[in-house]
Amino acid sequence: MKFSQIVAALGDQVTASSLGTDPDIQSLAAIQEADETALSYVEGPKFADYVATTQAGALVLPTDERLQAKATARNLPWVSVKNPRLIFARAIALFYRPFQLPPGIHPTAVIDPSAEIGEDVAIGAHVVVQAGVKVGDRACLHPNVVIYPGVSIGAGTVLHANCVIHERSQIGANCVIHSGAAIGSEGFGFVPTATGWEKMHQSGVTILEDGVEIGCNSAVDRPAVGETRIGRNTKIDNMVHIAHGCKVGEAVAMAAQVGMAGGVTIGNRVILAGQVGIANQAHVGDGAIASAKAGIHHNVAAGTTVSGMPAIPHKLYLRCSALLKRLPDMSKSIKQLQKQIGSDEADSELSNKLSNKP
Amino acid sequence: MKFSQIVAALGDQVTASSLGTDPDIQSLAAIQEADETALSYVEGPKFADYVATTQAGALVLPTDERLQAKATARNLPWVSVKNPRLIFARAIALFYRPFQLPPGIHPTAVIDPSAEIGEDVAIGAHVVVQAGVKVGDRACLHPNVVIYPGVSIGAGTVLHANCVIHERSQIGANCVIHSGAAIGSEGFGFVPTATGWEKMHQSGVTILEDGVEIGCNSAVDRPAVGETRIGRNTKIDNMVHIAHGCKVGEAVAMAAQVGMAGGVTIGNRVILAGQVGIANQAHVGDGAIASAKAGIHHNVAAGTTVSGMPAIPHKLYLRCSALLKRLPDMSKSIKQLQKQIGSDEADSELSNKLSNKP
């Protein structure tokens, strides 16, 4: 595809270089790995220096005249936009879309006669769709997906191979459930008794609103009563555990291996980095951010950033963790001070004198 | 179901209100979400205030006369018991049981002729049962489950969709293995050599005793020699990793994303909260508790609670983690003290004087 065609397809938010060249772009690449057939982009200041050396055929630049001039000087065609990463994403979509099965039901799929299958649905080999399931138009169920009875799957939703949707789940439109994920699986509900653990059946519902993504081998559990709910456009990475009764807001992003205990509530546009853990019933307010590995035991106020275990405000965490590795020095200083003022000998004359406030 | 019928079904451990009303209960709900058709319960003091405002049709209360009076004053029928959560669990079971496949073998299942299948077993679509497998009476194998050769599955055990039971595994009676879990998978056994890692085959056995539950996408690994064993009635949540040769006692509970390295031994009735990690060969004694994200490197004594990374006694952890965020203050105090007594100038007159103990 000619670079000029790509620029045209990206819409009118972009400023393009006015060089005579119009390279034939065949691929997309990171700026340090690109060759002359590739379009690349500058992702933040860390990568700006590559404009001088990249072998890319063309670039997406931020709105930075210095970088534009640098590229022009190298006769390197560019488009310049406020958010190069976004425009690069749209350029990728011109070249590549994930594999979708063609509409149709594979003869080895086992579909209960009571299931309602929409228009242009694709159902792969060995898929199992049980009684009373509803599958919306244009949904795509990759091979070996299993749907328990009574589930509903929204229009345009993609279920990747080997994921499992359990009873009492409602999946919205245009969701993506990745391989091996389990939605609506039984919450971990056991009541301690004198003779051991007694099971609390999980009779509630699990709801994924429209546009939700759930990563590989993640699990969103069904609650005892009420609902577990993931809000619109929330994106969840691999191996994330959402316990029974959690309520997650809209446009939240959770990185891999996050775990949240029962009844956690998460506001809108929250960002949880990798391996964050959130304790039972805790609330994380709108727009809050938790850094990687944060251990959240208490409510987190909207708009704040927390880090560490136990989680504390991020700026305080930075100071504390810098001091943490200075603990040996601090300990030594305290001992020296004690020696200097003789505090170990509480009854020494000097010590007595010192503590004799005037 | 009439409330009086529910009370009758719950047995004679309960005290019931003597109000004239006997509402028709159609569902179960959390106390803050219940409507007049729902039975709810008070789960701990945090929820007691809701007795004054809940819209529930009836309540399970703790044995607390103040709460009973409060409910009676609102003309709200109740039952009162020592453990409301347990009774609520039993009430749920009156309304809902998890979906089970009806007995019978789906025609698409592939069952080796040498497998021994018990009475009233349910085997779903596309299940694979290999040579020499024994499946006990009333077991339920949901669709796409794969059983490797020689495995035994106890009576009444439920295997959810897409879980895999590997060779040399023995699963007891009345176990539940959730979607995507792998039992008896190869332990991570590699020996370092000059040319890289040499595999140690895992020839041992994996044993789940009766009543064990294993969560979605968890793994219980097969050891090189000897056995990996999970004791009776132990309940394990999602994405938990049990390495080769671990021995877990009875009635243990492990929350999601716990990981234990090879050869760990866990006593009876231990509770491990989410994301706990336990190092190679460590032992956790009977009844011990580890808080969320604890990192256990050494043995934990029976009956103790540990927290933090590295794990220390919980009370000490609470004090230390409170002080952790006061490190900047502590550092400042030390500097001020040093300034005051001039410790930075070790040879200063005052400093010398101060360290001149009498």
Add this chain to the structure above:
Amino acid sequence: MKFSQIVAALGDQVTASSLGTDPDIQSLAAIQEADETALSYVEGPKFADYVATTQAGALVLPTDERLQAKATARNLPWVSVKNPRLIFARAIALFYRPFQLPPGIHPTAVIDPSAEIGEDVAIGAHVVVQAGVKVGDRACLHPNVVIYPGVSIGAGTVLHANCVIHERSQIGANCVIHSGAAIGSEGFGFVPTATGWEKMHQSGVTILEDGVEIGCNSAVDRPAVGETRIGRNTKIDNMVHIAHGCKVGEAVAMAAQVGMAGGVTIGNRVILAGQVGIANQAHVGDGAIASAKAGIHHNVAAGTTVSGMPAIPHKLYLRCSALLKRLPDMSKSIKQLQKQIGSDEADSELSNKLSNKP
């Protein structure tokens, strides 16, 4: 198998005892659990004492004359080698090999006509192999494996039940992918916009070089552009998350539940213990080691060991974490010092005097 036959099979690196006895070895066992039909071994000094008490029929010992004499005194046949664990691994392989399907394609497998299947390949029940896939000679695909279009699988590679290999993946020779693992799954690529998260399609490739192992329910994600790559003979345990664009070197070992964010680079022979997390774009140098639960935010130099969260050099971590639990003492000492020199009363005479450096 006679012990003498085992010794002969282990090659000429071993020194054998010259006792008259040649027991019939039927199994392998840990030294504290062995009976007289079992061969066992001494794994490190911790287990050396068992030589005096073990019921094993024969032992693999380190090259330690004291231990050899001890075994000989008990009339216990032994072989002695530099690395007993390695020799024990080879002895296990004489008794046990993991179950492999016999070559052949199960009639329920769904193989696209365009797929190229090598010689002596085993394809189990309900496997799905899509268009353009290449499967090398002697590969073994266990039941319910799903291969997306265009993937290549090297010779001798084993795919365990229910794992999924996504489009644009290239799996080398002699790899093992364990149950439920997802290779080449979509990277977590979303660009924040005013209206939420916009998806960045993941058009890159995922490459596993020869001899790689990936544990149960782990995921290796496909990048937006370029490649995610796992180097030769790297071994990865269960529930490990490798994000898009990570580049992992050769002969690396990662324990369970490790997570690495996008674009992380890992050198050769690195060891990551359980639950380690590595932030975006960080680099871990050749031969470095990260202890369990380490949180790595910055580059780690080759050959170093880091621990803790945030990760710091291991020796410093040991000192700091020992002091961490002494924070209450340190705090008390500081308060006492302040009291002694009256630092709380900044304007007190003594304080003024003390801070009056000469």
